[in-house]
Amino acid sequence: MKAADKAKHRTDMISSALRSAILERVLMPGMKLPEDSLGERFGVSRTLIRQSLERLAAEGLVELRRNKGAAVAKPSLEEARDLFELRTQIEDLVISRVIKNMSPKILGELEAHLAKEVEAENASEPISIRLATEFHILLARLAGSPVLLRYVEEIGYRCGLTLSLYARPHSTDCGIQEHRQIIEALAKGDEDAARKLMRHHLTAVADRALFTTKESGPLLYLDALEPYAKKVRDGTS
């Protein structure tokens, strides 16, 4: 039995790092992700990079064209709308389940997360975006279904990616206020209200975002990745 067991392995760390970089808009949609450059940065061989990219491709965050390398995915408006529509419906399922599981402990976790969001409100934009996404993921975790959790994670990440393509820079993509209202409805056990709030919350995000187009810098610039890579190289999860 190992002391710490290191829990995750390098492939996991690398995919997590890349995922974070994408969600925090350091890697923008369309950017190429060549295996050797990444390998060099992360201090591993192409083998592990390949695995990570394939994993992210399975999640829909990167596109993997045969013989042409990987690039951060660039969902079309149509795909984006599909994604957001499905998201509202899937998160409906989350609400139902969380209501069934509601307990003081769960309420506590939700409020703790909200507190983090409030605290980070004036911090950097990428971080508050990440926290907003994680609110939805926390809810899904509290729903108690591992499969549902995976789907919410994936959809959440892809929506985050989508927003980095289409959303205006300064829309607060996920209002903290709205999160608070949802928690209150859940606390009261008012499923209908929670659902309506969630739906309103999500369609608000989508509508604000999905009708403006924004052209993205399509090419290669990996230097911004450095802080993410360093963490992996040093094993500082």
Add this chain to the structure above:
Amino acid sequence: MKAADKAKHRTDMISSALRSAILERVLMPGMKLPEDSLGERFGVSRTLIRQSLERLAAEGLVELRRNKGAAVAKPSLEEARDLFELRTQIEDLVISRVIKNMSPKILGELEAHLAKEVEAENASEPISIRLATEFHILLARLAGSPVLLRYVEEIGYRCGLTLSLYARPHSTDCGIQEHRQIIEALAKGDEDAARKLMRHHLTAVADRALFTTKESGPLLYLDALEPYAKKVRDGTS
């Protein structure tokens, strides 16, 4: 431009072959899947086998324990119940969308599939099981949402795997008759009826299956894989 372009690559073919083998109960839950043996059988190196196994692991069909190799997944009863519960709710979404898209063309596709199921009714059991799963997947395809399709595929496959662990040998896992009724309700545009039928259909499958336990031969016996491997080696999709 290549003549046929071979469309998919070897990794895809191998994962498809393995997936089919699992769904047709040639590879039973718990069976070990060593990289070398598989590579030898499929006529490729461990690299491609590894990729395929990782892909299937992401779908939940195989378990991938670190340093201990891959094995066909063996979902617990609890996971199984979670899966089936989610399935009914996800397929609810499918029904709504298919109803919205309903057209003679779609109806035709559904009936064509039903005809195949009827035709294969007295053929081998694995084939009718596969067709039954594919009915649900066809529905999801007709729903028009790529993401939803992926989730239904994945859940369908995993349910198929689950049934190979828990279901009695001779339960007709997905009644053809029930599929027919669902198509009829869809044709009439009766969303409520279609939903109820689908729900009934799925809970029937689950209830019949999920309370009996069946012990599976846990070890290694890959010879039965031969026909699947041959197809890949020959490029006969």
Add this chain to the structure above:
DNA sequence: GTATAAAGGATTGCATGCAATTTCGCCACA
């Protein structure tokens, strides 16, 4: 006879090398 320990074999983790494909720069030519 049971239990513990060590050696040997089998299997995975990862890096590297070579062939195949694509991309890009360069030059000729209209």
Add this chain to the structure above:
DNA sequence: TGTGGCGAAATTGCATGCAATCCTTTATAC
């Protein structure tokens, strides 16, 4: 100036090799 093609460089696809890990068997002690 713009366009087509050719060759070199960059990049991916895949196989293989070596080290690390795990499993099994055998040997030894109690």
